[in-house]
Amino acid sequence: MPKFVGFLRGTEDAQADLSPDEAQRTLERYIQWSDDLEKAGNPPEGGGLSYRGRVVRRGGGGLDVTDGPFVEGTEILGGFISVEATDLDEAEKIFSSHPHLDFGSIEVRKIGEQGCEP
């Protein structure tokens, strides 16, 4: 079965004002989402990404390294989750119930089986 990865983007402070009660419910929903998929035989895998990083480019005078990739206030990539799905439509459906959508966007892409795919 093809694998699809969802890139979770959001602003750093999207969850900053949650009360303990709201944070509790958010965490429970995140866990529930994963549990449901696991029970359905499609355990999600994934990882979080640090907010700080470096962008490496080859410039005119050699390597050009900048702090980044983020710009203050814009949506940055916070993590990724991969699931199995028959096609992009099904993958979209799976991610459309993810609680992260309350705080930011999810970009769904297929992991190419033969390198990049159209």
Added chain:
Amino acid sequence: MRALIAGAGRPPAAEPGVREDRASEDTPRTDKPRTDTERQAGAAVGTGQSRVVVEQLFRHSAGRIVATLARVLGPARLDVAEEALQEAMLRALQRWPYAGVPDNPAGWLFRVARNTAVDLVRHDDVVRAKLPLLVPAEEAGERHGDDELALMFLCCHPGLPLASQVVLTLKTVGGLGADEIGAALLAKPATVAQRLVRAKRWLRDNPVPLEVDPSRLDSVLSVLYLLFDAGYDASEGDSAVRAELCGEAIRLCRLLCADKRTDLPRTRALLALMLLQASRLRARTDPHGDILLLSDQDRGRWDRAMIAEGTRIFGSACTGDERSAFHIEAAIALCHAMAPDVERTDWAQVVALYDDLLDLRPSPVAALNRAIGAAMAGDLDHAELGRLENEPALRDYHLLPAALGALWLRAGEPGRAAGYYRQALTKQTSAPTRRFLERQLDRCANRPAG
């Protein structure tokens, strides 16, 4: 790496009391998986197998973490403790969904909050040096709840207005946000936020020690009573949040009962009262979330374990001479809990208890409840009802027209009852309350005048 792997460790919210409170909101609409998680958790505790249950973690850790940090930071810097907690929760939300829940999530939260607090007070070397020595109360082997009790007594300082005591307790000990408090107390979130700001300013300007001061016990009990009532009586708002309020009030009252200094007969009576009332929580609404009258409730859905515990605690509250208003209200709740149905309720006893309550603590709501009890006992007092109808203090009491409607419907005057239900419908109410009133109006139309 699997996303959201539940690690191993001691479930932080595994005290039996907390589990029970949680069960009270286990309505039929509650999603199954949560209930399954609870069962697993219960089994895990029993068998010694540990599986992390994050349920209730933030909510219950919040008060404990703020309380422990406040011990070193002092009451004047309650907001620093809260900001540190906020940061710890944010980091957990950003990390746990990917990295899995750590082995000791409560300890993890505490440490992140403590380290954040160290950063926040970088100009105060004394506090900076003391903070790292703090460990979560449960790891220090201290009696659970000590810091929380002290924080509760701080929030209920008589120097603060009662309304501020309530919101401050809900915020700092109960872990509720301004929006949630507003929804529970039917107040605007902005008003709640303003009260919180003023209360914290007062704490900054008036150095008071963070300690359990038994002379303030009555304030604390009043706040817990209001907290429970806000969860139990509100006709609007998120039902999950309201059930939380009841559970939180019960949990905090248990802490008071577990401490020698505050374990007085009236403390026990309040706990008994809350348990007996909460036993009816899940029977109070139908599957659509609509409110059911006492007479329409399926008593099989009342929580028998809670009633048994409430009854036992009430017995232990009655060993001395003290007879507080909480004692009387608990006795009334017990009359209902013991009755197989409305008809076989000892209404004469209920009326006698309301008489006692009115002697001890007169209030128009108690007078209304007495009149309802009297009517149920077959003694409909027209003059008294007329007086209550015009009682200024009840003018805005949202339950008054509905209560009068129910009485007249019962008394065989459906036309008169319908008038009250129509009056209730002219007021702004939640959709479930509106459906309830409309259903009652239908009953009036279908019942011939007696």
